[in-house]
Amino acid sequence: MVSIVKRRRSRGTACRWSTEAIRAVLLVVPFAVSGCAGYAHQTAEMITAATAGSLDVALSSLESKNASSDKDILYYLDKGELLRMKGVYNESRDSWLSADAVVRQWEDDAKTDPSKFFGELGSILVNDTTRRYDGRDYEKVFLNVRLALDHIALGDLSAARTEITKMHEREATIAEFRSKELEAAVAKSAEKGIKATSFKELSGYPIETLDDPAVRALKNSYESAYGNFIAGFVYEALGEPSLAAPGYRKAAEMRPNIPVIDDSLKNLDKNVAGRANSNTVDTLFVVESGLAPGIESVTLPIILPIPTGHSFNVIATPLSWPVIRPDINAAVPSTMVVDDKTLPVAMLTDTNAMARRALSDEMPSIIARSAIRAISRGIAQAAIDTASARLSGNAALIGTLFGIVAKVATVATEVADERIWRTLPGYYSVARTSLAPGAHKIVIATATGPQVRTIAISGPYAIVAIRLLGNNLYTSLPPVIAPPIVAIVEPSETNIKPAANTNVKTKGKTPVKGHIPVKGKKAMPNRAGDA
Secondary structure, eight states, rough: OOOOOBBTTTOOOOOOOOOHHHHHHHHHHHHHHHTOHHHHHHHHHHHHHTTTTTTTHHHHHHHHOOOSSSOOHHHHHHHHHHHHTOHHHHHHHHHHHHHHHHHHHHHHHHHHHHHGSSHHHHHHHHHGSSSSSOOOOOHHEEEEHHHHHHHHHHOHHHHHHHHHHHHHHHHHHHHHHHHHHHHHHHHHHHHTTTTOSGHHHHTTTGGGGGGSSSHHSOOOOOOOOHHHHHHHHHHHHOOOOHHHHHHHHHHHSSSOOOOHHHHHHTTHHHEEEGGGGSSEEEEEEEEEEOOOOEEEEEEEEEEEEEETTEEEEEEEEEEEEEEOOOOOOOHHHHHEEEEEEEOOOEEEEEHHHHHHHHHHHHHHHHHHHHHHHHHHHHHHHHHHHHHHOOOOOOOHHHHHHHHHHHHHHHHOOOOOOOOOOSOOSSSSEEEEEEEEEEEEEEEEETEEEEEEEEEEOSEEEEEEEEEEEETTTOOOOOOSSTTOOOEEEOSSSOOOOOOTOEEESSSSOOOOOOOOOOOOOOOOOOOOOOO
C-alpha cells in the first residue's frame, strides 16, 4: 500500500499531487509488488507432468496453483481435460460444465452490453492479465465439442446433441461480437491518434506466426472441420440425416477432398436407413495429438503520441505483445491398423492455426488497449515529474522517489496476456470403418513406435477416442455401456506387428523408429489405458 501524506512547507503552502499521478501509482504499484509470474510459467509444471504421463502430478500442480476458492475458467478447462485423459468422465464433464457457465455469462454480456469488454479499466491502467478471461473464441466452441464427447462416453447421447446445438449458437454469438469489437477498436485508436492498428505495423513482431497460408485459409478462429464432422456423426447416430448433412457439408468446405468426410456425406442416407438391420458397428476413431500452443510475451516498441504539457512527443514506447508458440513435438499419425486392416487417418483441424487466427483477430483491440495504457501512463508520469519540479527539500525528494516508483511499477507490470487452454489437443484427426460387434485390436504409430490396444464395441454406432501426448497413449474407456454409441478400450496383452505402411508424422522432430512392447493391464472402470 502507498500512503499519501500531506506536508506543509516552511512557507505554509501545501504539497499537492495531481489526481492522475496518485491514481496511476496506486493502481499499478500493487501489481508490481505482487510479482506475478506469467501464465506460461505457472502452468509449466502441469504441462511437463501431463506430457510425461503423470496425470495425478499434473492435477496436483493445477490445484496448488489455484488454491483460492475463486477459480477461473482455465482451471476448469485444464482440470476437465486432465480428468478426461484419466477416463474419469463424470468429473471431467462437471468441471467443463463449470467452465461453460463462465462462457454462458460472457455470451449474455456480449449480447446485452458488448461495449463493456472494449475498455476495461484494469487492462487500460495495468495490463491485459487483469481482464476477466472468458476463453478465446476457438476455446469456447471446442468446450462444447469436448462436453459432447464426455456425454457420449457416459452414454448420454441426448446431452451430446444439446452441446452440438449450443456449439452452433455460440459460433453465431462470437461472429456478431467480433464485428462490433473491431469497430470499437478502430474508433478508439482514431480518437487517440494511434496509427498502428495491425500486428503488421509492429516493428520486430514475428509476422510470419500470424500471417501465413494456414492462418489466412481459415474463415475465422472458431469454426472447425472437426467440430462440424462430430456434429454430423452425432446427428447421424440419432437418426437425423437432415441435421447431419450440414455438419458433414461444412466440414467438407473447410477441408475439401478428404475421403472420410466426402464418404460420410455421400453415404449418409444409406447408412441411416440400413443401421437397424445392420450386423456391424459404424465406428469413428477420434485421434487427438499433442497440446494446443502456448503464448509468450515479447517486448517491442510502438510509435505513440505521448502528451507533454501543451504539446505531444511522438516516441517509440516499448510494450509487451503476445506471440504464439506451438507444440512442435506432437505426433500426428496418418494411418492406424484395426485387426489386419490399415485405415487412413485424416487430420481435420490444427488448433495451432486456430489459435494464431484468434490472436490475429484480437490484435487490433490488444494494440488499442496497450497504446491507450501507455499514453495514460505517460500523462501520469508527466504529472508526477511536473509536481516534483515545483518542490524543494524533503518534498522534492519524496516527489523524486514517487516518480521512480511509478516508472518501476510501469516496467514490472508491462506483460502480455499469456493465458490459454494449454491441455487442449493440438491436432484432431479421424478414421471411420464398419466393424463386427465385440473385441478388436488396434495399432497406433507414435513418436516412439507403435502402441497396441484392444477395443470392445457394440451398438449401431461407436466412437473410440484416442489421445497421443508425449510418449503416452490415452484411450476412452466409458464406465457405462449404453447404446447407441459406446466404445470400451483397454490395453492389449498381446503386441501386434503393424502393417508396413503404418506411419506417423511428427511436428518438429523425426520420429523414433522401432517397436516398443506394450504390457497391458486389465481394464478397470473409470480408468484409461496409458502406455
